[in-house]
Structures are given as structure tokens and as C-alpha cells.
Amino acid sequence: MLQSASLREPVPARFNLARYCLAENARLRPDATAITVVGDAGALRWTHAELDRKVRSLAAGLRGLGLAPGARVMIRMGNEANAALVYFAAIAGGFVPLLASSQLTYEEADFLLKDCGAAALALGAAFEGETHDSDAIVLRGADLARLAETPPLDDYADTGANDPAYLVYTSGTTSRPKGVLHAHRAAWARRPMRAHWTGLGPGDVMLHAGAINWTYTLGVGIVDPLSAGGSAVLYNGHPDPNVWPRLIAEHRATVFAAVPGVYRQMLKYAELEQFDLSSLRHCLSAGAALPPSLLADWRARTGKEIYEAFGMSECSTFISSGPATPVHPGSPGRPQPGRVVAALPPDGGETPLPAGETGVLAVRRDEAGLMLGYWNRPEEEREAFRGDWFISGDLVEFDAEGYMHHHGRADEVMNAGGYRVSPAEVEKCLLAFDHVAEAAAAERPGRDADTTIIKAYVVIRDGAAHDEAAILAHCAAHLAAYKRPRAVAFLDALPRNANGKLNRRALP
Known part of the structure; x- marks a missing residue:
């Protein structure tokens, strides 16, 4: 399934991911809510103006620690507001954040800390007692609060679109996770998702059911609504299927995102009819295949559509259905305009297969959303490319209408x-x-x-x-x-x- 690269919006040469998400909102809609984090005891809200200032202040505080440009800042936190704050502040200051999963054991987190060579480690409330054998500067809640009182930077770091912006870690074919390094341009590359998956625009309220340290949540739940002029709602309280319809009703969410399992639990255990879901325009699903029967049950029960998408840590989400791409149950959708995607022969070669033939999913090397590379893993990076194509390892076929059908992993x-x-x-x-x-x-x-x-x-x-x-x-x-x-x-x-x-x- 090939598309013309001419459909892409050119990426600005000088581009900072944090500025892109925050600065324009602070100017155009300073008093509108940017982020709401809801817990069992209440909610914390920051307006766009507050978030912009807090980020630039903390960025100045991080610079005051003497961190070198491009230094890694590891974030080990739960689903809390500080996680988003430190993430954006690190990028605003010209550093490279790593949002680590809060479910990692101490040993797993320690491996990431040392593997990425972090110069600073920001710990959330659940991890403040940890000590790591590392030279990283450890920042606990009180330290972050102090640094956030620093007079703010006048502007965000002057970074290039291709400069390193953030790290994520993913499981690979080896026994150890590997870091995926993304450039600032990765946020700009998400723009085709608006019409062809998320449907987000100014004023939208996105409620995401995932944890902020998952790339699905970070991108769809935080970066996408903010960059589109909307707001983000996250939850860090006690999990309960009834929480999600309640939060949709209370916060007038216009878009809800989750994995298929959350929708299944809501259908099975939540009292959906007891909540006002009228604000909800549609829902999003990713992370696992959406069974057609689950989609049908959700539609019948709520009258709302679920738009599915397929992505990966190395390239985010590039295949989807959405407001401008009709849903075909059983398929996650088709490549978004401007993406150059193909199924290549499993055993080698760079010639895309015709419709109906199964091959390995490949994304062309010049895709703006594609990673810069694997962190300190040159051999694995070489193995991931076949000429001008990044090979995902997924077995897929594209039908005559361009919709992708997933046939598992090549190694499965x-x-x-x-x-x-x-x-x-x-x-x-x-x-x-x-x-x-x-x-x-x-x-x-x-x-x-x-x-x-x-x-x-x-x-x-x-x-x-x-x-x-x-x-x-x-x-x-x-x-x-x-x-x-x-x-x-x-x-x-x-x-x-x-x-x-x-x-x-x-x-x-």
C-alpha cells in the first residue's frame, strides 16, 4: 500500500515538541483547562497558561543543575501530573526524557537508568524511597517543587526537528529491552491522525484510560489533545469499569481512548445506561486487535463508534480508521495520507507485494514519525532496516481498498x-x-x-x-x-x- 510522500506537511526545520504542544495554547486559550488528573480524593487541574509557565520554570531549574544539552532525564512515576510536567520540562530545556513504566521492578528500572546513561532521575511518590547505584541526580517531590520555582525560561530550547527529543523502551527479540530514540519531529508527524483517527481539534476533551508512561497514552492522551488545542484527562485512582463512564459524564469528554479489554470490561460490568455519555463523539482503540464482535456490542449498547489504529514504539500510529476513514471491522484501518507503507516479501527484497499477498509490514525510512534509531544498539538497528525500509516484524496484507489485515508476528x-x-x-x-x-x-x-x-x-x-x-x-x-x-x-x-x-x- 504505497502513497505519495507529497501528501505530507513539511516539518519546520526548527521545531521543539514541548513548544508545539504548549506555547500556542498559552497564547490563544490561557484560561482553558490543559490537563486534569483525577484521583480518588479529587482532581488536579492546570490551565494552559499554568502548564506553560510550570514547564518553562522547571526547565530552567533542570538547566540550573548543570545538565549537558541532550542529557537523559529518567522519569519513574505513576499516573501523576508531575510525570507530564517533567516530560515536557526536559524537552523544553533541551534534554531527553525517558518515561519509564511504573510497573517495572526496581531491577528493571535500574537497568533502564544505566542503559540510557541518565543524568537525572525524577521519582514519583511511590518510588521516593528508592536508591540507585548511579551518578544520576535524584529528584524527589520536594526537589521538583523547588526547581519549579525557578524563574521561567523566556523560550523553549531552540532545537531542530531531527534533534533527539525523547526515549521509550520496548521489548525486542532479545532478552533485554531496547531504547527507541525519537526526534522532535515525531509530534509533527502525528498530524495526519487528526482526520484519520483521533478527530481531535480545539476544545476537545480527551479521556485516556491508560497510564501516562505508555506510548499510547503519552501520544494520544497528552501530546495529541494539547497540540490540537484541546485538553487531557487522566485517572490515577482505584480501577473500576464504572469509573470511565462516570469520568466521561463529569468532564464532558468528547473522545475516549482505551484498549479493547477496557471496552470489554465496561460492557460486562459498568452501568453504562446510568451515565450521560452525550458529550462523547467517538472512541479510540489501539494496543491490541479490536474483535468485530466487541465493536458490534459497543455500538449496539452505546451508539458510539470505535476507531481502531495500529502502531508501534518505533513509528507510533500510522494505520487507522477514523472520521475520514470508514471502519472495516476486523481491520485496524489503512495507512494515513502521506505515510509510505508496504508489505514486503518475508524472505527479502524491497519490492512491495500486491494487494492480497501477505508480507512483512514496512515503513519507508524517510517517514517523519520513524525513530532516529535504537539507543546504543547499532546491530539491532541495522537488522531492523532493509534498504530504504524499516521492517516491523508484523505479517500483514493490504486489500484492494488499502485496508490492512494483520496476520501476527513473523516470529510467531x-x-x-x-x-x-x-x-x-x-x-x-x-x-x-x-x-x-x-x-x-x-x-x-x-x-x-x-x-x-x-x-x-x-x-x-x-x-x-x-x-x-x-x-x-x-x-x-x-x-x-x-x-x-x-x-x-x-x-x-x-x-x-x-x-x-x-x-x-x-x-x-
Whole structure:
């Protein structure tokens, strides 16, 4: 699926991500709410003018510590306002923040701290007692409050669009996470999402159900609404499916974003009809495939659309449905205008495959949203590129209308009697069976040590029968013999990681 690069908006040569999100709002709508963080005890709100000043003040305070330009500032916090403040302040000061997941263990966080060579470590309330064997300057709540009293910078750092802006860490094929380094231009590259996924504009209120240190939340929940002139609402209280419709009603959210699992929990446990959802224009989903049955149930229950998207840490979100891109259930959408995306032959070559053929998903190297590279991992960086293309490792096909269909990861492909079989293809068939709410497929040992079979793992809808024979018969009717599961395991829930994605390796 190739599109003309001429559709892109040129990135300004001098560009600072934090200025882009904050400065214009402070000028045009200073008294409007920028960020609201809701907890069990109440809410903290900052206007655009307050956020702009706080960021420039903290940026000045960080500079006062003597940090070198481009120094890494690691942020180890929960879903709290200070996380966004330090993130933007580091970028405003010309530094490179790393928002680490609050779910990391001490050992995992310590690895990131040392791997990125952080010059400063900002700790949230839950981590203030930690000590790390590092030369990094440790900043706790009181330290940050003091630095935020520094007279503000007159302006944001004068950075180039291609200068390093922030780091995220992602799991790779190796046993250790790797840093993904992004440029300031990554925020500008998100502009096509407005018409073709999020639909965000001035005055919109975005409620995101994720944690701020996840790239989905950071981008869609914070950067996108602020850069579009809207406001962001985050929640850090006790999780409860009824929280989300309540917050939509209380804050008059116009867009709600979550992973499919959150929508499933809301449909199952939340009293949706008890809340006024009239402010909600539409919803967003990413992080995992949105089952067509879940989409249909949500539409029937709420009358609201869910726009799905596909992205990755290295390139954010570049395939989606949205207000200008009709939803095709079962597909996350098609490449946004200006993105140059293709399916390349799995075994090599740079010639894009025609519609209907399965290959590895590739993004052209000149994509503005693509990472600068992997942090201190030159070998893995080289392996990630094939000529002018970044290779994602996802097996996909594009149909005649340009919609992408995902067939799993290249390193998850099953071998059934010598045939390559995509788990996603089997899972799509399983999900089409009425009684199945969630499904996964994996290659498992057969009756003897020399054979393997495809095994299905399913979560059954409430009240439905656990009928293995019926599920296998359904698969026999819709899949070639070599693609069919030979056994079914019934689970209460599929194993997922902290971001809601299927953890296939944890399947029993």
C-alpha cells in the first residue's frame, strides 16, 4: 500500500515538541483547562497558561543543575501530573526524557537508568524511597517543587526537528529491552491522525484510560489533545469499569481512548445506561486487535463508534480508521495520507507485494514519525532496516481498498506439517464462533516429540457452553486442514502484558 510522500506537511526545520504542544495554547486559550488528573480524593487541574509557565520554570531549574544539552532525564512515576510536567520540562530545556513504566521492578528500572546513561532521575511518590547505584541526580517531590520555582525560561530550547527529543523502551527479540530514540519531529508527524483517527481539534476533551508512561497514552492522551488545542484527562485512582463512564459524564469528554479489554470490561460490568455519555463523539482503540464482535456490542449498547489504529514504539500510529476513514471491522484501518507503507516479501527484497499477498509490514525510512534509531544498539538497528525500509516484524496484507489485515508476528508464525500458519488467521476464525469472546492460537507439542499441533485457547462468553467439538467443527468449516486447531483449552482470561497485549508465551 504505497502513497505519495507529497501528501505530507513539511516539518519546520526548527521545531521543539514541548513548544508545539504548549506555547500556542498559552497564547490563544490561557484560561482553558490543559490537563486534569483525577484521583480518588479529587482532581488536579492546570490551565494552559499554568502548564506553560510550570514547564518553562522547571526547565530552567533542570538547566540550573548543570545538565549537558541532550542529557537523559529518567522519569519513574505513576499516573501523576508531575510525570507530564517533567516530560515536557526536559524537552523544553533541551534534554531527553525517558518515561519509564511504573510497573517495572526496581531491577528493571535500574537497568533502564544505566542503559540510557541518565543524568537525572525524577521519582514519583511511590518510588521516593528508592536508591540507585548511579551518578544520576535524584529528584524527589520536594526537589521538583523547588526547581519549579525557578524563574521561567523566556523560550523553549531552540532545537531542530531531527534533534533527539525523547526515549521509550520496548521489548525486542532479545532478552533485554531496547531504547527507541525519537526526534522532535515525531509530534509533527502525528498530524495526519487528526482526520484519520483521533478527530481531535480545539476544545476537545480527551479521556485516556491508560497510564501516562505508555506510548499510547503519552501520544494520544497528552501530546495529541494539547497540540490540537484541546485538553487531557487522566485517572490515577482505584480501577473500576464504572469509573470511565462516570469520568466521561463529569468532564464532558468528547473522545475516549482505551484498549479493547477496557471496552470489554465496561460492557460486562459498568452501568453504562446510568451515565450521560452525550458529550462523547467517538472512541479510540489501539494496543491490541479490536474483535468485530466487541465493536458490534459497543455500538449496539452505546451508539458510539470505535476507531481502531495500529502502531508501534518505533513509528507510533500510522494505520487507522477514523472520521475520514470508514471502519472495516476486523481491520485496524489503512495507512494515513502521506505515510509510505508496504508489505514486503518475508524472505527479502524491497519490492512491495500486491494487494492480497501477505508480507512483512514496512515503513519507508524517510517517514517523519520513524525513530532516529535504537539507543546504543547499532546491530539491532541495522537488522531492523532493509534498504530504504524499516521492517516491523508484523505479517500483514493490504486489500484492494488499502485496508490492512494483520496476520501476527513473523516470529510467531506456526509450523503445521511444513506449512506456515499465522496465529491471527486462526484466531480470527475462532472469534467468528458465537460462543467465543477471546481467542489465541499457538503451536504446541503433539502426541510424540517429533510433531506439533495448533492449539486454540478460548474465553467463552457468559452462559455459553464449553463445547470443544463445536469449536473444532466451526474451524473445520472455515480453515484449510493444515490450519485447523487440533485441541481447545478453555481459560478464564487470556494472559496479557501490562499494555493489554496478548502474551502468547504465557499460554499454558
